[in-house]
Amino acid sequence: KKFRVMLLGGQNGRGSGGRARGRGRGRGRGRGRGGRTPTVLRGPNGEIRDGRGPQYLGVNAVSHPAHAIPPPQPLAPGGNPYDRSAPPVELADEEDEGFDDDGEIDLTGAQAQRTLVKSTEAFNKLVVLWNGKKPNKKKKFKSLKRDDIVGKVDNNGAMENPTNPPIRAILAWYAEQLLTVPLVKNGKKGKKFFKPNVMKQYFTTLKAEIFRKHRVLGKAEGPQPEWYSEILSRLKLRAVTEAMGRGEKVSKKAVGFARKALAECCEFLMKQTNGNVGAEERAVLLMLYHAVGRGGEVSSTSWDLAEWKDDVECLMTQWGETKKGQQYGMSFHPDASNWRVCIFNALACYLILTGGCPDRASVSSEEAGVHWIFPSFVNLVDGGCAKKASNILQKCRDGGVKRLPKDSTSHGIRVSATDDMIHNHLVSVFVVIARGGWDFEADSTAFRYFSHMKHIAVGGRALAGWADPNSDVKAPSLEPLFAIIGRDVVAKFCDILFSATDIPQLKNVDELLPFRDAMVATVLKDYES
Secondary structure (H helix, E strand, C coil): CCCHHHHHHHCEEEEEEEECCCCCCCCCCCCCCCCCCCCCCCCCCHHHHHHHHCCCCCCHCCCHHHHHCCCCCCCCCCCCCCCCCCCCCCCCCCCCCCCCCCCCCCCCCHHHHHHHHHHHHHHHHHHHHHHHCCCCCCCCCCHHCCCHHHCCCCCCCCCCCCCCCHHHHHHHHHHHHHCCCCCCCCCCCCCECCCHHHHEEEEEEEEHHHHHHHHHHCCCCCCHHHHHHHHHHHHHHHHHHHHHHCCCCCCCCCCCCCCHHHHHHHHHHCCCCHHHHHHHHHHHHHHHHHCCCCCCHHHHHHHHHCCCECCCEEEHHHHHEEECEEEEEEEEECCCCCHHHHHHHHHHHHHHEEEEEEEECCEEEEEHHCCCCCHCCCCCCCCCHHHHHHHHHEEEEEEEECCCCCCCCCHHHHHHHHHHHHHHCCHHHHHHHHHCCCCCCCHHHHHHHHHHHHHHHCCCCHHCCCCCCCCCCCCCCCCHHHHHHHHHHHHHHHHHHCCCCCCHHHHCCCCCCHHHHHHHHHHHHHHCC
């Protein structure tokens, strides 16, 4: 109890239950707990634990088998709930921030190939419907010949009429049909139109396939000829205005939610019968929140590229944005007061319960040669990682978390984190831009070199709930416990806690061993909660 009081008072100021050991300003969270009636709590694996805290902190108790930390429990029967053979995610608006990005489409990706299949299917269905009513028959996509697309060519292989090739009329017809003919089933209500974003995706993907097969189309005016840009512009404008006229929602902005809702999700996940799954899912949500990340970006984070920063006492990883093809440093800080949304606490519970490699992981560290932070999110089909993260929120919503909007997805976590930073009057817009990884026209190499990490850290402390994110924050420390029962005993205790992990960096004092100690101190500090 004395140790917990010392921990509570030593993070960033003084607590009312003991003398502060940490330096700097801020509000201590330690409060006197004398005379409090012990409560009975359940551990992450369902075992009953006395509310007075862990009983294996004594010298003799550490090695006692009755007090050993139980190994990770096996997953509940039922198989992998995120089987990679599951059907691909449907096209949706919330994950697409590039509605206005009409550049050249890369058709090599699996998601682009699926979109191409759907767009050609839509084209062929529209042809069938047209031919059943109109005298001037249309050809299905595969039946279109070179002459139907590029028209006549001269002796040098150039189009005779590059500003008005036959494909222009075909694409204009396809755009008109997408706008006026409903093809989407809507249950008992019959049919409805495609969403504006889906229309745009189908149209641009089909055009990209045609220009890929017939390179001559792009030789005169490039891959975006004026006639094509004109058709696309009209399609986008009409798709949105007509959807609004039908009373449909056309905003593509993902829906965010309050930090309280995130805390309720985390508490719900930690109460799951299968503690292994709940601990992993909680850690995923919190890593996305604190990194202001997109749903699929947790798949590229690894322990190999992580380090402990002694000067600011935080975990530093290399965060990868696969959408933009960039990677930059991302700091993670202990929460000021709420264990539910504390990333240190979440990663500690995840590592202790699962060893950092859940049974449903798609690839092991030995096979991959990389120590992924979330192996079960690696090597999924395109869009699978984001969908999997969205499923966690859906699980929380179905489980009774009422503060979550019904249409919130994994991308809403990025929106929520951005809102939390932007509404903090102590956080500058430069901090928000840096933490979120957005492009900034006034940015420069010198700006990033001198102040990028400072802005990243300020944003991280703001998301961790610190009253003054511009001040230094001290992570929870095991130093008080070293003085009580000895450094060797504490080290053995930590080894037992993380015995199931196969992450060498957590065992090396020059790498992530200090972070492991900070995680343990965080868990002990909030154990009674």
